[in-house]
Amino acid sequence: MDQFMQDNVNINIKDLSPGEIEKFVLQNNLQPFRARQIVKWLYKKGAGSFDEMTDLSKDFRDLLEFSFLLKPSLELVEEQVSKDGTKKYLFKLFDGNQIESVLIPDKKRKTLCISSQVGCALGCTFCMTGTVGKIRNLTPSEILDQYMIVNQNNAITNIVFMGMGEPLDNLQNLVKAINTFIDPNCLGLSPKRITVSTSGLVPQIKELGKQVSVNLAVSLNAPRDELRDELMPINKRYPIKELLDASINFPVPNRKFLMFEYVLLKDINDSDSDAHTLGSLLEGIKCKINVIPFNEAYPLPYQSPSWDRVLKFQEILISYKINVRIRKSRGSDILGACGQLTAKYPSKIVKEPPLPEI
Ligand code: SAH
Ligand code: SF4
Numbered sequence: 001m002d003q004f005m006q007d008n009v010n011i012n013i014k015d016l017s018p019g020e021i022e023k024f025v026l027q028n029n030l031q032p033f034r035a036r037q038i039v040k041w042l043y044k045k046g047a048g049s050f051d052e053m054t055d056l057s058k059d060f061r062d063l064l065e066f067s068f069l070l071k072p073s074l075e076l077v078e079e080q081v082s083k084d085g086t087k088k089y090l091f092k093l094f095d096g097n098q099i100e101s102v103l104i105p106d107k108k109r110k111t112l113c114i115s116s117q118v119g120c121a122l123g124c125t126f127c128m129t130g131t132v133g134k135i136r137n138l139t140p141s142e143i144l145d146q147y148m149i150v151n152q153n154n155a156i157t158n159i160v161f162m163g164m165g166e167p168l169d170n171l172q173n174l175v176k177a178i179n180t181f182i183d184p185n186c187l188g189l190s191p192k193r194i195t196v197s198t199s200g201l202v203p204q205i206k207e208l209g210k211q212v213s214v215n216l217a218v219s220l221n222a223p224r225d226e227l228r229d230e231l232m233p234i235n236k237r238y239p240i241k242e243l244l245d246a247s248i249n250f251p252v253p254n255r256k257f258l259m260f261e262y263v264l265l266k267d268i269n270d271s272d273s274d275a276h277t278l279g280s281l282l283e284g285i286k287c288k289i290n291v292i293p294f295n296e297a298y299p300l301p302y303q304s305p306s307w308d309r310v311l312k313f314q315e316i317l318i319s320y321k322i323n324v325r326i327r328k329s330r331g332s333d334i335l336g337a338c339g340q341l342t343a344k345y346p347s348k349i350v351k352e353p354p355l356p357e358i
Contacts, residue, residue, distance in 0.1 A: 013068035014042060014141035017176040018183045028063065036185045038064070043186040046148070073141040074099075076149055086331030089150060090343060093118070093142060097135055098343040101146040101163055102336045103154055111158040114146050116174060117165025119345060122199050124232045126221075126263055127339040128297045129164045131347030137170040143177040147187070160195040162217070164341045167196050168204035175211050182212075191215075192253045197261065202238040205246040213251045217259040217290075218243065222269050223278035231269070240281070248285060257323070258287040263339070264310060265294050266303040275313045279320030288323045295329050295337040299347065 016024070022035035037055055041047040048071075050056075050064045064070075077098075078090040087103040102113040120127070121134035147159060159181065161167040167174045174196070180186045181194060195215040198205060205216070220240075222228035228235040235243075252258055260282065264270045282289065291314060294304045305313075310326055317324045329337045 010067065010069045012073055012139065012141040013038075013064070013070050014073065014144055014180070015139050015176070016068075017140070017179045018186055019179065020176075024067070028060075030060065034060070039180075039183065039186045042070075043148075043180065046152075072145055072149065073139065074145045074149060080334040080336070082331040082334045082336055084330055084333075086334070086336050087150075087154075088331060088334050088336035089146070091146065091149075093138075098345070099138065099142070099146075099164055100336075100341045100343045101150060102331055102341070103150055103156070104330050105154075109157045110154055111160055112147055112150055112154075112156045113160050113163045114143060115163035115165055115341070116143060116161055116167040116170050118343070120165045121169060122166050122232070122234050124199060124219075124221075124234075126231060126265060126294060126300060126302050128300065128335075128342050128347060129339065131300075132164075132342055132345040134165075134169075135345075137173060138165070140173045140176040140180065143173065144180055144187075147181070158193040158195070159189065160197060160217070162195075162197045162338060164343065166199055166201065168198045168201040168208060171204050171207060175208070178212050178214060190253075192256055195259070199232055199234050200238050200243040201234065202242050202246045205243075205250060209250045213253050215252055215256055215259065216247065216250045217261055218247045219261045219263075220278075220289075221261070221263050223274055223281050227269060227274075231265075244281070244285075258285070260287055260289040261292060262289060263292045263294050264305050264313060266305040266309070268302065270305045270309050270313055272312065272316060275316035279317050279322060282317075282322055283320045288325065289317065290325055290327045291317075292327045292338060293329065295332050295340050297335065297340045 018039055021038055022032055025035040041053045050061045050070055053061055074091040077092050080088045085105050089101045091099050097118045099115040099118055104111045117137050118135035119132035120129045122130055124130045181189045182191050191214045195217050197217040199219050222231050225239045247258055293310050294302050296304055314324050331337050
């Protein structure tokens with residue numbers, strides 16, 4: 001109980017961006033380099049207490065101790081390994097909620113798929129996380145600690161915000177975490193190795209672009225508004241044209257491409273005609289498209305198309321000179337593939353998901 005009360009009084013120091021830590025240092029009449037010392041202890045040396053920060057004065061360490069908490073915001077409760085080498089991690093949060101992260105190794109990279117929320121409000125009809133509903137946003141420290149904990153035993157090279165939740169429905173905390181990921185004194189990841197995936201919150205895409213330059217993946221999933229309205233209710237608010245305008249203007253890093261994701265659902269969005277519509281929509285746009293055969297998960301009412309259908313869909317897109325890649329499902333035997341993450345929450349399948357307040 002004492003521990004719980006303490007959690008609510010002080011904020012976790014990893015919830016502060018590097019800029020906010022510097023502000024705190026300046027407010028206490030100390031030199032800016034003190035902020036760099038603090039973040040190096042936190043993120044480079046993995047300090048577990050303020051007392052370990054031996055190059056800071058005892059008085060300053062006491063002030064930090066008085067003002068902030070320094071402890072992991074997540075507890076690792078389960079680790080599952082898929083037969084393809086993908087690993088799924090189940091974490092418990094301080095309030096008992098749970099989230100999942102997925103580590104996907106391939107020849108050159110080790111990519112961590114990070115969650116940004118417990119559940120998701122957007123109710124896309126093909127996604128298990130959507131069937132849970134939104135429970136809450138993750139704090140910056142909860143976003144960062146997924147990386148910090150998994151990175152202890154794995155040399156992560158890339159991160160993608162494709163785990164549970166809609167990252168742009170948690171924009172402020174997402175940006176704070178990204179700033180810590182990329183700051184050379186903190187985790188020092190290149191922005192080219194960070195991808196934010198979104199279902200298409202147009203104002204937030206514009207705002208994210210003003211604040212950071214990272215890779216953007218847009219989950220398109222349908223080339224026509226009438227179908228996209230059905231699969232992704234958010235399309236009723238931000239239809240395809242508005243979404244494409246905002247996406248094209250997003251400042252991706254140098255020599256990187258805007259990405260689109262397209263989940264192929266058998267007999268729903270996988271026809272030749274839809275491939276042609278998609279081809280004409282994206283023709284001439286500097287982008288890459290990932291075609292993802294639907295990862296089946298009970299009780300979602302969809303199926304994955306045949307391999308021939310997937311190849312035909314790809315072939316049509318290529319005829320429009322679009323850079324298309326089929327993304328094979330990884331980790332589906334442990335429900336670790338895209339759209340399968342629920343962190344053991346029951347799904348509340350709803351026929352017509354209401355539009356969330358965003
Ligand atoms: N909310 C964000 C990020 C998390 S979802 C977004 O929607 O982009 C990450 C990706 O998984 C999205 O591209 C989504 O379209 C895809 N996805 C969701 N459910 C899926 C499923 N059952 N099979 C394959 N991909 C799925
Ligand atoms: Fe949310 Fe993305 Fe799943 Fe849609 S696809 S419900 S936005 S996590």
